[in-house]
Amino acid sequence: QITLKESGPTVVRPTQTLTLTCTFSGFSLSTNGLGVGWIRQPPGKALEWLALVYWDDDKRYNPSLKSRLSITKDTSTNQVVLTMSNVDPVDTATYYCASAFIDFDLFTGYYRYYFSFWGQGTLVTVSS
Amino acid sequence: IVLTQSPGTLSLSPGERATLSCRASQSIDNRFLSWFQQKPGQAPRLLIYGTSNRATGVPDRFSGSGSGTDFTLTISSLEPDDFAMFYCQHYDKPPYTFGQGTKLEIK
Numbered sequence: 001q002i003t004l005k006e007s008g009p010t011v012v013r014p015t016q017t018l019t020l021t022c023t024f025s026g027f028s029l030s031t032n033g034l035g036v037g038w039i040r041q042p043p044g045k046a047l048e049w050l051a052l053v054y055w056d057d058d059k060r061y062n063p064s065l066k067s068r069l070s071i072t073k074d075t076s077t078n079q080v081v082l083t084m085s086n087v088d089p090v091d092t093a094t095y096y097c098a099s100a101f102i103d104f105d106l107f108t109g110y111y112r113y114y115f116s117f118w119g120q121g122t123l124v125t126v127s128s
Numbered sequence: 129i130v131l132t133q134s135p136g137t138l139s140l141s142p143g144e145r146a147t148l149s150c151r152a153s154q155s156i157d158n159r160f161l162s163w164f165q166q167k168p169g170q171a172p173r174l175l176i177y178g179t180s181n182r183a184t185g186v187p188d189r190f191s192g193s194g195s196g197t198d199f200t201l202t203i204s205s206l207e208p209d210d211f212a213m214f215y216c217q218h219y220d221k222p223p224y225t226f227g228q229g230t231k232l233e234i235k
Contacts, residue, residue, distance in 0.1 A: 039226075046215065046226055046227070046228045046229050047164075047172065047215055047217070047226040048226065049217075049222075049223055049224040049225065049226070052224075060222045061222070062222065062223045063222065063223060064223070096171055096172075103160060103177060103178050103219070105158045105159070105178075108158055110157070110158045112158070112160045112219045112220060113219060114160070114162050114174075114177040114178070114219050115162065115164075115174065115217070115219070116174050116177075116183065117174075118171040118172055118173070118174075119171060120170075120171055121171050
């Protein structure tokens with residue numbers, strides 16, 4: 001059974017760095033074809049993908065936030081950490097982590113990763 | 129890639145058929161598109177990946193179709209538990225964007 005859980009501060013001051021931890025079970029991030037990503041959702045708004053780390057430590061970031069984000073994995077503790085620097089009130093949102101599974105197209109040979117299981121999310125408020 | 133979902137709100141009754149649309153601003157190659165259901169206060173739940181593959185445990189009244197720039201989620205006969213927010217998302221190339229959502233409400 002795959003589970004994920006986000007943890008971190010509930011309130012962060014503007015200009016500070018936000019550090020969020022995703023602790024997961026039911027899979028290993030050293031397994032070929034797996035990844036963990038972060039997605040956020042401002043109150044009452046749509047979802048926004050932030051970052052993704054793959055089993056081989058390859059990483060992808062949303063270009064609009066890339067300069068402020070860092071994602072790392074620790075396979076020994078089954079954790080993925082997201083840091084976001086210089087936060088602003090517009091970064092107030094529920095932050096989710098999600099497992100990513102490989103989707104391999106047998107006809108073309110292309111593959112990508114889709115988000116499958118999600119954590120419950122953690123609400124982070126940026127306010128002075 | 130910008131994903132535009134329509135309609136914004138869909139009002140239907142249990143037992144009716146629901147058709148939700150997701151249009152991409154450019155072609156999504158290799159059908160790398162997912163659909164999620166989200167209920168208030170809950171995390172999104174994966175329904176469909178790869179345009180038409182149902183996730184584990186998803187009832188067969190949910191189906192996905194489409195290609196290129198036009199994708200559809202169909203719920204063949206609505207159950208009371210189906211009413212929620214639905215999002216499409218592509219995972220072809222970064223950034224992996226989501227649509228703005230379609231709210232499916234009880235008429």
